[in-house]
Amino acid sequence: MRIDVITLFPELVTGVIQHGVVSRAADKGLVELKLWNPRDFTQDRHRTVDDRPYGGGPGMLMKVEPLLACIQAVKQENPLARLIYLSPQGVLLKQNLINQSVEQGNLILLCGRYEGIDERLIELEVDEEWSIGDYVISGGELAAMVCIDAITRQIPGALGHQDSAQQDSFSGGLLDCPHYTRPELINGLKVPEVLLNGHHQLIQDWRDKQAIGRTWMRRPDLLGEMELNERQQGLLKEFIAESKLT
Numbered sequence: 001m002r003i004d005v006i007t008l009f010p011e012l013v014t015g016v017i018q019h020g021v022v023s024r025a026a027d028k029g030l031v032e033l034k035l036w037n038p039r040d041f042t043q044d045r046h047r048t049v050d051d052r053p054y055g056g057g058p059g060m061l062m063k064v065e066p067l068l069a070c071i072q073a074v075k076q077e078n079p080l081a082r083l084i085y086l087s088p089q090g091v092l093l094k095q096n097l098i099n100q101s102v103e104q105g106n107l108i109l110l111c112g113r114y115e116g117i118d119e120r121l122i123e124l125e126v127d128e129e130w131s132i133g134d135y136v137i138s139g140g141e142l143a144a145m146v147c148i149d150a151i152t153r154q155i156p157g158a159l160g161h162q163d164s165a166q167q168d169s170f171s172g173g174l175l176d177c178p179h180y181t182r183p184e185l186i187n188g189l190k191v192p193e194v195l196l197n198g199h200h201q202l203i204q205d206w207r208d209k210q211a212i213g214r215t216w217m218r219r220p221d222l223l224g225e226m227e228l229n230e231r232q233q234g235l236l237k238e239f240i241a242e243s244k245l246t
């Protein structure tokens with residue numbers, strides 16, 4: 001999978017590329033990342049990349065000509081890619097959208113700066129607009145980094161078997177269960193007994209029950225979007241009964 005990133009601050013995005021899961025996936029050839037700077041497509045002496053909004057008011061927009069020239073250069077190298085604009089106006093990014101986009105192939109991520117881009121560029125060049133959440137950040141770079149990381153994790157072979165994407169939160173539409181490591185006792189708090197006895201079926205039942213129970217308590221909206229099977233419904237009943245005891 002190839003991901004091109006259009007950004008006025010490519011140095012920001014190199015952070016995510018050079019570390020951890022993404023860096024290892026790139027080394028294995030599973031993902032190919034290329035950064036493009038609209039500033040390299042300017043024609044004027046000052047290499048201007050911002051412009052004033054029609055209608056006035058505070059704030060600037062990204063200058064159209066360098067951005068268009070940059071987009072066209074990227075599309076020439078990666079003609080089949082879908083162009084995604086990261087903005088607060090986009091559709092909310094969910095694990096499902098991430099997983100689908102891995103199947104659909106190459107992407108171009110466009111990072112907005114200032115107050116964003118001219119609406120006509122969205123109409124003409126953008127295939128989809130994504131938001132990573134209902135908040136504003138200073139540029140699309142952090143949002144693009146979130147996408148790159150979340151997408152790369154879902155490419156087959158990108159994760160070591162230690163942290164398979166299957167076991168993650170959301171892989172089954174649920175929150176993750178709690179985790180414990182040494183020591184067995186921290187300030188009077190013990191590790192749940194079931195995790196110490198090595199009975200794998202009991203451990204799996206406990207983890208699944210915790211995952212369902214926490215989702216029920218913290219994110220009931222997620223349960224509304226899915227259908228629990230008989231076993232999961234049973235585990236949830238047990239969780240609720242046990243939570244009424246304490």
Ligand code: 4G4
Pocket residue numbers: 086087088111112113114115116117130131132133134135136137138139140143
């Ligand atoms: C496009 C338009 C994405 C990009 C305006 C980007 C939040 C998200 C930006 C802006 C972003 C998100 C400066 C408001 C850059 N903020 N929720 N900022 N702004 O995905």
